[in-house]
Amino acid sequence: MENQTQLQYDRVIAQCRTLFLAKTHDYGTAWRILRLPSITDQLYIKAQRIRSIQEKGTQLVADGVQDEFVAIVNYCVIALMQQRLPADAPLDLEAAAVAHAYDEQVQENRLLLFAKNHDYGEAWRQMRIESITDIILMKLHRTKQIEDLGGHTKVSEGVEANYRDMLNYAVFVLIKMGFGD
Numbered sequence: 249m250e251n252q253t254q255l256q257y258d259r260v261i262a263q264c265r266t267l268f269l270a271k272t273h274d275y276g277t278a279w280r281i282l283r284l285p286s287i288t289d290q291l292y293i294k295a296q297r298i299r300s301i302q303e304k305g306t307q308l309v310a311d312g313v314q315d316e317f318v319a320i321v322n323y324c325v326i327a328l329m330q331q332r333l334p335a336d337a338p339l340d341l342e343a344a345a346v347a348h349a350y351d352e353q354v355q356e357n358r359l360l361l362f363a364k365n366h367d368y369g370e371a372w373r374q375m376r377i378e379s380i381t382d383i384i385l386m387k388l389h390r391t392k393q394i395e396d397l398g399g400h401t402k403v404s405e406g407v408e409a410n411y412r413d414m415l416n417y418a419v420f421v422l423i424k425m426g427f428g429d
Contacts, residue, residue: 259429261419265354281339295384317418318418320418321415329353331407384417
Protein backbone atom coordinates (compact mmCIF):
# COMPACT_ATOMS: atom_id res chain seq x y z
CA MET A 249 0.00 0.00 0.00
CA GLU A 250 2.84 2.40 0.82
CA ASN A 251 4.30 2.26 -2.69
CA GLN A 252 0.85 2.96 -4.12
CA THR A 253 0.46 5.92 -1.77
CA GLN A 254 3.90 7.24 -2.69
CA LEU A 255 3.04 7.09 -6.37
CA GLN A 256 -0.37 8.69 -5.85
CA TYR A 257 1.08 11.39 -3.59
CA ASP A 258 3.78 12.23 -6.12
CA ARG A 259 1.25 12.43 -8.97
CA VAL A 260 -1.03 14.77 -7.03
CA ILE A 261 1.86 16.98 -5.96
CA ALA A 262 3.23 17.09 -9.51
CA GLN A 263 -0.08 18.46 -10.80
CA CYS A 264 -0.39 20.95 -7.93
CA ARG A 265 3.19 22.08 -8.59
CA THR A 266 2.58 22.48 -12.32
CA LEU A 267 -0.40 24.74 -11.63
CA PHE A 268 1.51 26.68 -8.97
CA LEU A 269 4.46 27.34 -11.27
CA ALA A 270 2.15 28.34 -14.14
CA LYS A 271 0.48 30.85 -11.81
CA THR A 272 3.93 32.05 -10.74
CA HIS A 273 4.64 32.73 -14.39
CA ASP A 274 1.37 34.67 -14.76
CA TYR A 275 1.30 36.52 -11.43
CA GLY A 276 4.89 36.47 -10.26
CA THR A 277 5.22 36.11 -6.51
CA ALA A 278 2.31 38.41 -5.62
CA TRP A 279 1.59 35.98 -2.74
CA ARG A 280 4.69 37.33 -0.99
CA ILE A 281 2.65 40.34 0.15
CA LEU A 282 0.46 38.07 2.31
CA ARG A 283 1.17 37.74 5.99
CA LEU A 284 0.57 34.31 7.54
CA PRO A 285 -2.84 35.23 9.03
CA SER A 286 -3.95 36.35 5.56
CA ILE A 287 -2.88 33.00 4.11
CA THR A 288 -4.74 31.25 6.91
CA ASP A 289 -7.85 33.26 6.09
CA GLN A 290 -7.51 32.40 2.39
CA LEU A 291 -7.28 28.73 3.33
CA TYR A 292 -10.37 29.16 5.50
CA ILE A 293 -12.30 30.64 2.57
CA LYS A 294 -11.36 27.65 0.39
CA ALA A 295 -12.26 25.05 3.04
CA GLN A 296 -15.51 26.80 3.97
CA ARG A 297 -16.54 26.89 0.29
CA ILE A 298 -15.86 23.16 0.02
CA ARG A 299 -18.00 22.48 3.08
CA SER A 300 -20.77 24.71 1.77
CA ILE A 301 -20.83 22.86 -1.57
CA GLN A 302 -20.77 19.51 0.23
CA GLU A 303 -23.72 20.51 2.41
CA LYS A 304 -25.80 22.16 -0.35
CA GLY A 305 -24.97 19.59 -3.00
CA THR A 306 -24.71 22.33 -5.63
CA GLN A 307 -22.43 25.18 -6.59
CA LEU A 308 -22.93 28.37 -8.58
CA VAL A 309 -19.27 29.22 -9.32
CA ALA A 310 -17.43 27.11 -11.89
CA ASP A 311 -14.36 26.17 -9.80
CA GLY A 312 -15.06 22.74 -8.39
CA VAL A 313 -14.28 21.13 -5.06
CA GLN A 314 -11.24 19.41 -6.52
CA ASP A 315 -9.85 22.81 -7.60
CA GLU A 316 -10.33 24.11 -4.06
CA PHE A 317 -8.38 21.20 -2.57
CA VAL A 318 -5.57 21.91 -5.04
CA ALA A 319 -5.67 25.52 -3.85
CA ILE A 320 -5.42 24.33 -0.23
CA VAL A 321 -2.30 22.33 -1.11
CA ASN A 322 -0.71 25.31 -2.81
CA TYR A 323 -1.68 27.88 -0.17
CA CYS A 324 -0.22 25.60 2.52
CA VAL A 325 3.02 25.45 0.54
CA ILE A 326 2.93 29.25 0.25
CA ALA A 327 2.54 29.53 4.03
CA LEU A 328 5.43 27.15 4.62
CA MET A 329 7.64 29.04 2.17
CA GLN A 330 6.70 32.39 3.72
CA GLN A 331 7.66 31.11 7.17
CA ARG A 332 11.12 30.17 5.94
CA LEU A 333 11.87 33.38 4.10
CA PRO A 334 13.80 36.06 5.98
CA ALA A 335 11.89 39.23 6.87
CA ASP A 336 13.93 41.25 4.38
CA ALA A 337 13.43 38.85 1.45
CA PRO A 338 12.29 40.66 -1.70
CA LEU A 339 8.66 40.48 -2.81
CA ASP A 340 9.71 39.38 -6.27
CA LEU A 341 11.46 36.02 -6.31
CA GLU A 342 13.00 34.24 -9.25
CA ALA A 343 10.89 31.40 -10.67
CA ALA A 344 13.74 28.91 -10.13
CA ALA A 345 14.03 29.89 -6.46
CA VAL A 346 10.28 29.51 -6.01
CA ALA A 347 10.32 26.07 -7.65
CA HIS A 348 13.20 25.01 -5.40
CA ALA A 349 11.44 26.29 -2.24
CA TYR A 350 8.21 24.57 -3.30
CA ASP A 351 10.07 21.28 -3.77
CA GLU A 352 11.81 21.59 -0.39
CA GLN A 353 8.55 22.12 1.48
CA VAL A 354 6.77 19.33 -0.37
CA GLN A 355 9.64 16.93 0.31
CA GLU A 356 9.51 17.74 4.02
CA ASN A 357 5.77 17.14 3.96
CA ARG A 358 6.20 13.89 2.07
CA LEU A 359 8.50 12.58 4.80
CA LEU A 360 5.96 13.59 7.45
CA LEU A 361 3.17 11.87 5.55
CA PHE A 362 4.98 8.55 5.37
CA ALA A 363 6.01 8.68 9.03
CA LYS A 364 2.39 9.29 10.03
CA ASN A 365 1.09 6.69 7.58
CA HIS A 366 3.38 4.15 9.23
CA ASP A 367 1.97 4.95 12.66
CA TYR A 368 -1.69 5.41 11.67
CA GLY A 369 -1.86 2.63 9.09
CA GLU A 370 -3.31 4.84 6.35
CA ALA A 371 -6.53 5.35 8.27
CA TRP A 372 -7.29 8.27 5.95
CA ARG A 373 -8.25 5.79 3.22
CA GLN A 374 -11.30 4.81 5.30
CA MET A 375 -12.32 8.40 6.03
CA ARG A 376 -15.07 10.31 4.27
CA ILE A 377 -14.06 13.36 2.25
CA GLU A 378 -16.55 15.40 4.30
CA SER A 379 -14.74 14.37 7.50
CA ILE A 380 -11.41 15.41 6.08
CA THR A 381 -12.94 18.77 5.14
CA ASP A 382 -14.07 19.18 8.75
CA ILE A 383 -10.60 18.29 10.03
CA ILE A 384 -9.04 20.90 7.74
CA LEU A 385 -11.52 23.48 9.06
CA MET A 386 -10.71 22.47 12.64
CA LYS A 387 -6.99 22.86 11.95
CA LEU A 388 -7.69 26.30 10.47
CA HIS A 389 -9.51 27.34 13.65
CA ARG A 390 -6.55 26.05 15.67
CA THR A 391 -4.14 27.96 13.45
CA LYS A 392 -6.16 31.16 13.80
CA GLN A 393 -6.16 30.75 17.59
CA ILE A 394 -2.39 30.20 17.67
CA GLU A 395 -1.91 33.27 15.46
CA ASP A 396 -4.17 35.29 17.77
CA LEU A 397 -1.97 34.15 20.68
CA GLY A 398 1.07 35.49 18.85
CA GLY A 399 2.36 31.96 18.38
CA HIS A 400 2.68 31.37 22.13
CA THR A 401 1.25 27.97 22.98
CA LYS A 402 1.50 25.98 26.19
CA VAL A 403 1.40 22.42 24.87
CA SER A 404 0.40 22.57 21.22
CA GLU A 405 2.40 22.40 18.02
CA GLY A 406 2.70 25.67 16.18
CA VAL A 407 1.15 26.87 12.97
CA GLU A 408 3.69 25.06 10.79
CA ALA A 409 2.49 21.65 11.96
CA ASN A 410 -1.09 22.64 11.15
CA TYR A 411 -0.16 23.86 7.66
CA ARG A 412 1.68 20.58 7.06
CA ASP A 413 -1.26 18.49 8.24
CA MET A 414 -3.75 20.48 6.12
CA LEU A 415 -1.53 20.05 3.06
CA ASN A 416 -1.42 16.29 3.54
CA TYR A 417 -5.16 16.03 4.24
CA ALA A 418 -5.87 17.92 1.01
CA VAL A 419 -3.57 15.52 -0.87
CA PHE A 420 -5.46 12.58 0.68
CA VAL A 421 -8.74 13.96 -0.65
CA LEU A 422 -7.26 14.50 -4.09
CA ILE A 423 -6.01 10.90 -4.09
CA LYS A 424 -9.45 9.70 -3.04
CA MET A 425 -10.99 11.77 -5.87
CA GLY A 426 -8.65 10.19 -8.43
CA PHE A 427 -6.82 13.46 -9.14
CA GLY A 428 -3.54 12.82 -10.89
CA ASP A 429 -4.48 9.34 -12.13
